[in-house]
Amino acid sequence: MAAVTFELLKESKKSLARLGRLYTPHGVVETPVFMPVGTQATVKAMSPEELEEVGARIILSNTYHLYLRPGHELIERAGGLHSFMNWTGPILTDSGGFQVFSLGDLRKISEEGVEFRSHLDGSKHFFTPEKVMEIEMALGADIAMAFDECVGYPMEYEYTKRSMERTTRWAERCLQAHHKEEQALFGIVQGGVYQDLRAISARDLVSLDFPGYGIGGLSVGEPKELMYEILEATTPLLPANKPRYLMGVGSPDCLIEGVIRGVDMFDCVLPTRIARNGTVFTHQGKLVIRNARYKDDFTPLDHHCCCYTCRNYSRAYLRHLFNVEEILGLRLTSYHNLYFLINLMQEIREAIKTDTLLDFREEFFSRYLEKEEK
Amino acid sequence: MAAVTFELLKESKKSLARLGRLYTPHGVVETPVFMPVGTQATVKAMSPEELEEVGARIILSNTYHLYLRPGHELIERAGGLHSFMNWTGPILTDSGGFQVFSLGDLRKISEEGVEFRSHLDGSKHFFTPEKVMEIEMALGADIAMAFDECVGYPMEYEYTKRSMERTTRWAERCLQAHHKEEQALFGIVQGGVYQDLRAISARDLVSLDFPGYGIGGLSVGEPKELMYEILEATTPLLPANKPRYLMGVGSPDCLIEGVIRGVDMFDCVLPTRIARNGTVFTHQGKLVIRNARYKDDFTPLDHHCCCYTCRNYSRAYLRHLFNVEEILGLRLTSYHNLYFLINLMQEIREAIKTDTLLDFREEFFSRYLEKEEK
Numbered sequence: 001m002a003a004v005t006f007e008l009l010k011e012s013k014k015s016l017a018r019l020g021r022l023y024t025p026h027g028v029v030e031t032p033v034f035m036p037v038g039t040q041a042t043v044k045a046m047s048p049e050e051l052e053e054v055g056a057r058i059i060l061s062n063t064y065h066l067y068l069r070p071g072h073e074l075i076e077r078a079g080g081l082h083s084f085m086n087w088t089g090p091i092l093t094d095s096g097g098f099q100v101f102s103l104g105d106l107r108k109i110s111e112e113g114v115e116f117r118s119h120l121d122g123s124k125h126f127f128t129p130e131k132v133m134e135i136e137m138a139l140g141a142d143i144a145m146a147f148d149e150c151v152g153y154p155m156e157y158e159y160t161k162r163s164m165e166r167t168t169r170w171a172e173r174c175l176q177a178h179h180k181e182e183q184a185l186f187g188i189v190q191g192g193v194y195q196d197l198r199a200i201s202a203r204d205l206v207s208l209d210f211p212g213y214g215i216g217g218l219s220v221g222e223p224k225e226l227m228y229e230i231l232e233a234t235t236p237l238l239p240a241n242k243p244r245y246l247m248g249v250g251s252p253d254c255l256i257e258g259v260i261r262g263v264d265m266f267d268c269v270l271p272t273r274i275a276r277n278g279t280v281f282t283h284q285g286k287l288v289i290r291n292a293r294y295k296d297d298f299t300p301l302d303h304h305c306c307c308y309t310c311r312n313y314s315r316a317y318l319r320h321l322f323n324v325e326e327i328l329g330l331r332l333t334s335y336h337n338l339y340f341l342i343n344l345m346q347e348i349r350e351a352i353k354t355d356t357l358l359d360f361r362e363e364f365f366s367r368y369l370e371k372e373e374k
Numbered sequence: 375m376a377a378v379t380f381e382l383l384k385e386s387k388k389s390l391a392r393l394g395r396l397y398t399p400h401g402v403v404e405t406p407v408f409m410p411v412g413t414q415a416t417v418k419a420m421s422p423e424e425l426e427e428v429g430a431r432i433i434l435s436n437t438y439h440l441y442l443r444p445g446h447e448l449i450e451r452a453g454g455l456h457s458f459m460n461w462t463g464p465i466l467t468d469s470g471g472f473q474v475f476s477l478g479d480l481r482k483i484s485e486e487g488v489e490f491r492s493h494l495d496g497s498k499h500f501f502t503p504e505k506v507m508e509i510e511m512a513l514g515a516d517i518a519m520a521f522d523e524c525v526g527y528p529m530e531y532e533y534t535k536r537s538m539e540r541t542t543r544w545a546e547r548c549l550q551a552h553h554k555e556e557q558a559l560f561g562i563v564q565g566g567v568y569q570d571l572r573a574i575s576a577r578d579l580v581s582l583d584f585p586g587y588g589i590g591g592l593s594v595g596e597p598k599e600l601m602y603e604i605l606e607a608t609t610p611l612l613p614a615n616k617p618r619y620l621m622g623v624g625s626p627d628c629l630i631e632g633v634i635r636g637v638d639m640f641d642c643v644l645p646t647r648i649a650r651n652g653t654v655f656t657h658q659g660k661l662v663i664r665n666a667r668y669k670d671d672f673t674p675l676d677h678h679c680c681c682y683t684c685r686n687y688s689r690a691y692l693r694h695l696f697n698v699e700e701i702l703g704l705r706l707t708s709y710h711n712l713y714f715l716i717n718l719m720q721e722i723r724e725a726i727k728t729d730t731l732l733d734f735r736e737e738f739f740s741r742y743l744e745k746e747e748k
Contacts, residue, residue, distance in 0.1 A: 040698045042695060044700065070693075086687055298451070312422075319444075
């Protein structure tokens with residue numbers, strides 16, 4: 001029995017949207033799903049109980065960050081990431097690929113792997129597929145991601161091709177090195193914004209028979225329309241009975257458009273990051289709580305929201321908390337933003353059930369303005 | 375019927391310790407009690423539900439800070455402090471006396487009141503007893519404190535005497551200006567470290583018949599032994615059937631010694647302030663979680679503690695959170711420290727019931743070292 005299995009419950013007749021269920025050693029996850037990000041073994045400003053309350057059923061943590069601090073060996077001695085951070089639900093760890101390649105001049109790529117310097121102290125490190133598997137196995141998440149190269153945008157065809165081919169060879173090495181029954185290893189489709197490269201990558205990774213597939217290298221600066229095109233060309237090339245995970249994507253519009261194009265899993269730091277700057281999602285669009293207009297506004301952040309924050313606190317109070325830099329402010333907006341996205345995914349799943357997701361999209365965008373409030 | 379009444383349940387035969395019950399419009403409080411401080415309409419890093427969980431039954435908020443931000447009129451429009459900050463239990467507001475006098479060169483005292491400049495933007499303000507009553511009535515706490523002058527230590531006898539006499543005159547003006555049935559106004563005994571001045575202050579304030587008395591101007595730099603001497607000379611001069619509140623005091627040793635000397639109420643920023651620096655109370659004394667010795671320590675902060683933090687997280691995890699500056703770290707240590715002090719007060723009340731508080735003190739200090747870990 002594989003560590004993680006996927007049950008495809010329904011496919012939409014009007015789009016590529018799917019309803020599914022992910023079975024993991026730490027519980028069952030309804031898909032499509034949004035995964036909050038706990039970069040350093042904590043979802044910023046949130047407790048595990050609050051994550052449960054907002055409906056989070058699986059979270060992500062970052063291999064690169066945990067490798068540097070506190071170190072994967074320490075986490076292994078703690079009994080693994082679940083035990084270390086007191087999260088009893090499923091966890092997915094990324095492979096550090098995105099973080100390492102974001103280091104720019106601080107890293108050097110070869111066939112063997114990537115040499116890089118820590119963004120913290122400049123110390124030298126070397127990530128190979130084998131090393132990353134060692135780290136991810138020590139962390140002990142339910143799902144580990146293969147080590148890949150995430151190329152930026154724009155990126156020339158030739159380099160993207162060479163990089164994608166190397167990512168496939170690394171995926172094979174990851175499979176070879178990975179030996180942890182209770183952990184699933186997902187491959188990552190690359191190929192930049194080139195559909196033919198995406199097709200080759202998908203074909204080769206599918207032949208390796210991973211229990212799930214990440215779609216990497218998107219949302220790295222390309223226009224959203226281009227991302228959507230690549231997505232709808234790529235997901236049909238992946239097996240229907242395996243989950244597809246669009247990495248690092250999490251704005252409300254991208255979640256809806258991603259699901260419509262056949263994506264089952266998403267993660268993004270966006271909701272918690274903007275929350276700490278005082279920006280919150282509402283059904284009308286984003287709201288900047290520091291704005292003077294909310295000084296005397298005793299209504300909730302979002303009139304349509306039933307979350308703890310909206311049930312108990314006013315915009316005026318939240319504005320005050322941000323104004324005087326109180327921690328409770330960050331807590332309440334982080335809570336609300338995660339609730340908002342997770343509730344959106346719940347609505348999306350309901351809409352797939354009745355095959356009304358395209359209507360839902362129309363309805364949603366008739367209210368929701370993506371542009372940030374000035 | 376007065377807004378706040380006090381029921382004296384028991385007086386110790388072996389010390390000045392008392393057991394009591396404070397009835398307020400927002401609930402009943404068992405005394406002796408420790409009040410967490412919510413300076414800016416939030417107890418730093420804590421939610422109201424967590425305050426309830428750690429056993430907080432009454433909290434304090436600061437008039438000076440709330441007057442500056444967000445302004446007492448805004449809080450009044452929000453329906454008062456309880457509604458604004460979503461705390462349904464009793465609240466006590468201080469008078470701003472301590473904060474204003476801490477401004478040093480930024481303030482000028484006259485018989486009329488105190489002119490001061492905001493520590494935030496240098497803007498000029500004038501606090502009189504009447505103005506402070508207006509602010510505290512707008513905030514709407516269950517207990518308001520009279521506007522007083524808090525003199526520092528050391529302070530010469532003559533100035534302390536003049537200041538104490540003025541504080542008494544201000545107390546009379548506060549009584550005149552205060553007109554809010556659902557709010558109790560407590561007077562504040564001053565007189566520095568001079569027992570005869572404390573006696574005059576107590577006598578004069580008692581003649582004004584406040585429903586409770588603060589003991590101010592202690593823990594301002596004087597040796598603890600001197601504070602204890604003043605305390606045990608002062609509390610017997612206050613009516614037995616009124617609560618006595620030792621302002622700004624909250625270390626474990628001072629709580630125990632204060633109760634033994636007849637104090638019923640305490641407040642202090644200490645537990646939450648040191649928590650945010652990573653220092654926690656344990657039954658053995660203070661522990662500095664950043665210390666390298668806790669890197670691989672998978673045991674709880676305090677082996678004798680049953681709080682949420684100690685039930686779910688290891689020293690190694692907390693050290694990691696502080697090391698990488700994660701908000702959850704501050705939350706968990708703040709929670710623990712408040713639980714520790716409030717649980718200590720619970721133990722103290724139990725010991726008064728059986729009149730074994732002196733034994734409890736001995737037992738406590740046989741384990742607890744006040745000195746901070748290096």
